[in-house]
Amino acid sequence: MSAAVRIVFLDRATLPDFIELKAFDFAHEVITYDQTKPEEVAGRIAQAQIVITNKVPVSAADLARTDGLKLVAVAATGTNIVDVEACRQKGVVVTNIRNYAVNTVPEHTLALIFALRRSLLAYHLSVARGRWAQSGQFCYFDYPVSDLADSTIGIFGSGALGSAVAGRAQALGMKVLFAGRKGETAVKKDHTPFEEVIARADILSLHLPLTDGTRHMIGAPELAQMKPTAILINTARGGLVDEAALADALENGQIGGAGFDVVTQEPMPDTHPFMRLMNRSDFILTPHVAWASRQAIQTLADQLVDNINAFERGEIRNPV
Ligand SMILES: NC(=O)C1=CN([C@@H]2O[C@H](COP(=O)(O)OP(=O)(O)OC[C@H]3O[C@@H](n4cnc5c(N)ncnc54)[C@H](O)[C@@H]3O)[C@@H](O)[C@H]2O)C=CC1
Numbered sequence: 642m643s644a645a646v647r648i649v650f651l652d653r654a655t656l657p658d659f660i661e662l663k664a665f666d667f668a669h670e671v672i673t674y675d676q677t678k679p680e681e682v683a684g685r686i687a688q689a690q691i692v693i694t695n696k697v698p699v700s701a702a703d704l705a706r707t708d709g710l711k712l713v714a715v716a717a718t719g720t721n722i723v724d725v726e727a728c729r730q731k732g733v734v735v736t737n738i739r740n741y742a743v744n745t746v747p748e749h750t751l752a753l754i755f756a757l758r759r760s761l762l763a764y765h766l767s768v769a770r771g772r773w774a775q776s777g778q779f780c781y782f783d784y785p786v787s788d789l790a791d792s793t794i795g796i797f798g799s800g801a802l803g804s805a806v807a808g809r810a811q812a813l814g815m816k817v818l819f820a821g822r823k824g825e826t827a828v829k830k831d832h833t834p835f836e837e838v839i840a841r842a843d844i845l846s847l848h849l850p851l852t853d854g855t856r857h858m859i860g861a862p863e864l865a866q867m868k869p870t871a872i873l874i875n876t877a878r879g880g881l882v883d884e885a886a887l888a889d890a891l892e893n894g895q896i897g898g899a900g901f902d903v904v905t906q907e908p909m910p911d912t913h914p915f916m917r918l919m920n921r922s923d924f925i926l927t928p929h930v931a932w933a934s935r936q937a938i939q940t941l942a943d944q945l946v947d948n949i950n951a952f953e954r955g956e957i958r959n960p961v
Pocket residue numbers: 718719720739740742746797798799800801802803821822823848849850851854855876877878902903929930931932933
């Protein structure tokens with residue numbers, strides 16, 4: 642009989658308790674940790690053959706101490722927490738989860754867009770403060786309200802999520818511009834040069850991975866080129882935007898608003914520049930829950946186990 646494969650799950654608590662993991666169909670033992678601190682990773686994965694991580698970083702130094710590790714199965718689409726190159730050098734396969742969020746992230750993206758374009762939070766809070774009762778008429782106009790129809794959305798990243806947002810935007814009567822890569826002169830078919838999208842879009846929405854090439858792709862120069870009424874939506878990854886520059890741009894009235902689901906350091910520390918923005922009516926922040934519909938998380942969990950079972954049969958699904 643072959644020895645049981647040791648699977649170490651570093652952050653099970655990033656999947657809610659109501660999510661059930663399907664059975665692994667090979668001889669195995671699972672060691673489950675709810676959470677793992679960065680300094681605990683190396684020790685916990687040293688004797689594992691398979692590591693599951695959602696958001697716990699796995700660095701080259703952590704990999705150096707492993708003996709027999711075959712697979713890092715990322716329980717997410719974004720793999721920026723894993724040193725993929727170091728894995729490649731050690732012959733460790735990295736896989737991710739794909740297409741599970743094609744409803745939940747676009748719906749969350751649109752929710753942020755609707756909320757900002759119609760000042761939903763600002764109106765709700767002003768009603769709570771008694772403003773409606775004091776207004777003397779059936780409505781009041783303290784905050785801007787704009788239709789989405791006939792507006793232009795610039796989408797950065799034309800993969801599964803960018804395309805799914807585009808389809809919904811078109812159904813709402815919006816004009817869609819897919820942005821070319823920053824600094825690229827020859828732009829792909831059906832794409833518009835990066836700088837042109839920055840300048841023309843009423844709504845800019847990010848749907849691309851965090852890499853060395855995309856880090857701070859939206860910084861002070863790009864914010865300065867945006868329309869003063871434009872809003873920036875980031876449901877992709879913290880780090881794509883220079884967050885200090887964004888806070889300044891909102892405070893200086895340089896752009897129209899921002900809706901974020903992700904920040905560079907999660908959980909977000911109290912010292913983060915976004916904490917300055919939390920009482921503004923043109924800013925909304927959610928705590929990385931765009932992916933978190935019940936349906937999407939179950940799909941993710943099922944695909945995670947399917948990928949690992951396939952790997953043990955010799956089939957590599959979703960290699961990164
Ligand atoms: N907030 C949340 O809960 C979630 C966030 N995400 C994030 O969304 C990102 C996108 O997810 P998917 O669309 O499923 O991935 P995907 O791999 O289908 O699409 C990513 C697209 O970005 C493009 N891209 C890569 N580098 C680029 C660059 N420098 N410039 C322009 N385009 C570039 C790729 O060619 C690809 O078309 C993930 O990498 C992840 O970080 C994903 C799921 C949930």
